[in-house]
Amino acid sequence: MPQVFKIGGYWVYFWMNENKPLEPVHIHVSKGNPSPNATKIWITSSGKC
Numbered sequence: 001m002p003q004v005f006k007i008g009g010y011w012v013y014f015w016m017n018e019n020k021p022l023e024p025v026h027i028h029v030s031k032g033n034p035s036p037n038a039t040k041i042w043i044t045s046s047g048k049c
Contacts, residue, residue: 009031013034014028
């Protein structure tokens with residue numbers, strides 16, 4: 001998965017083609033190694049979270 005950045009012990013990254021139907025654009029934030037169960041932050045059409 002493409003890593004956006006890492007800050008402290010947290011990773012911020014994209015997880016592509018997730019679930020069915022496919023979910024809207026979002027990023028994941030996890031402490032330690034990336035995980036499909038990480039916190040999701042949705043990116044709206046207005047550019048807000």
